[in-house]
Amino acid sequence: MGILFENVTDLDLHETLLCGQCFRWKEQPDGGFRGVVRGRAVGVRTQGGRLILDGAQESDRGMWFDYFDLGLDYGAVKRQLSAIHPTLAEAARFAPGIRILRQEPFEALITFIISQNNHIKRIEGIVDRLCEHFGEPICGGEASPSREQFAFPTAGRLAALSPDDLMPIRAGFRHRYLIDAAQKIADGTVDLESLRTLPYDEARGELMKITGVGVKVADCVLLYGLHRLDGFPLDVWMKRAMAVLFDGLSPSVFGQYAGIAQQYIFHYSRMHPELFDN
DNA sequence: ACCCAGGAAATTC
DNA sequence: GAATTTCATGGG
Numbered sequence: 001m002g003i004l005f006e007n008v009t010d011l012d013l014h015e016t017l018l019c020g021q022c023f024r025w026k027e028q029p030d031g032g033f034r035g036v037v038r039g040r041a042v043g044v045r046t047q048g049g050r051l052i053l054d055g056a057q058e059s060d061r062g063m064w065f066d067y068f069d070l071g072l073d074y075g076a077v078k079r080q081l082s083a084i085h086p087t088l089a090e091a092a093r094f095a096p097g098i099r100i101l102r103q104e105p106f107e108a109l110i111t112f113i114i115s116q117n118n119h120i121k122r123i124e125g126i127v128d129r130l131c132e133h134f135g136e137p138i139c140g141g142e143a144s145p146s147r148e149q150f151a152f153p154t155a156g157r158l159a160a161l162s163p164d165d166l167m168p169i170r171a172g173f174r175h176r177y178l179i180d181a182a183q184k185i186a187d188g189t190v191d192l193e194s195l196r197t198l199p200y201d202e203a204r205g206e207l208m209k210i211t212g213v214g215v216k217v218a219d220c221v222l223l224y225g226l227h228r229l230d231g232f233p234l235d236v237w238m239k240r241a242m243a244v245l246f247d248g249l250s251p252s253v254f255g256q257y258a259g260i261a262q263q264y265i266f267h268y269s270r271m272h273p274e275l276f277d278n
Numbered sequence: 279a280c281c282c283a284g285g286a287a288a289t290t291c
Numbered sequence: 292g293a294a295t296t297t298c299a300t301g302g303g
Contacts, residue, residue, distance in 0.1 A: 021284095116284080116285040126300095171299075173298040212286065234284095235284035
């Protein structure tokens with residue numbers, strides 16, 4: 001069981017899955033990755049221009065095509081972005097295989113609430129514990145040599161909990177934010193799917209109805225969960241990068257693919273922390 | 279002991 | 292209103 005995509009370009013799994021946009025893919029000793037998307041546990045690897053999904057069902061081909069954003073020509077995007085600023089061109093050359101995944105909106109919401117004032121390493125640990133404690137165990141799919149795999153928890157399941165029930169995941173002051181988010185999704189106060197087409201500022205405003213969601217987390221949810229590529233999350237790394245590497249330039253110059261530019265710059269900055277020693 | 283982490287809420291000025 | 296403090300937790 002598996003799915004094969006041929007002639008895949010501009011995709012490097014290491015760059016795409018470990019650049020800080022997602023938190024559930026685990027690198028394997030053979031260089032592949034194992035992870036869970038929309039309740040499907042798979043292994044993923046590349047061979048030249050081939051993308052191989054071990055344990056995936058043929059009926060999910062479209063879902064995986066969308067997840068890795070294979071319908072967008074990232075070569076063309078890079079040419080367009082690289083013409084805007086030489087440092088952006090360099091950042092894109094540094095990790096030319098980054099793609100913006102189409103993650104589940106609710107998962108993006110929860111994981112980026114967890115991300116606030118936190119390290120990526122610790123975010124991954126909290127998300128793992130969240131799934132192990134409150135996600136449905138997955139049967140079938142990719143054989144799991146080490147450990148059972150779990151779907152990301154549903155909003156309904158989390159909405160029924162109280163903040164103290166989250167103690168085992170050790171997310172600290174974020175527990176009440178997570179429960180508030182789950183409740184507002186479960187009861188329809190915030191409709192994530194409607195945010196795909198809403199004007200950007202209105203979509204952001206909807207997300208900010210949730211306690212614990214400010215401008216930055218909202219921008220991350222819109223970019224990584226709803227594929228709003230015009231979003232440009234400004235975290236501590238990006239603020240430093242714009243100030244130091246782009247001389248205070250406004251992100252608006254990056255246009256409709258600003259979100260992709262952001263990911264090149266974020267990854268480039270994180271891999272070159274010495275640029276900001278002062 | 280002290281500092282910071284893909285921020286945002288609560289408090290204070 | 293704008294600036295500062297606090298919020299759990301863990302690693303350096």
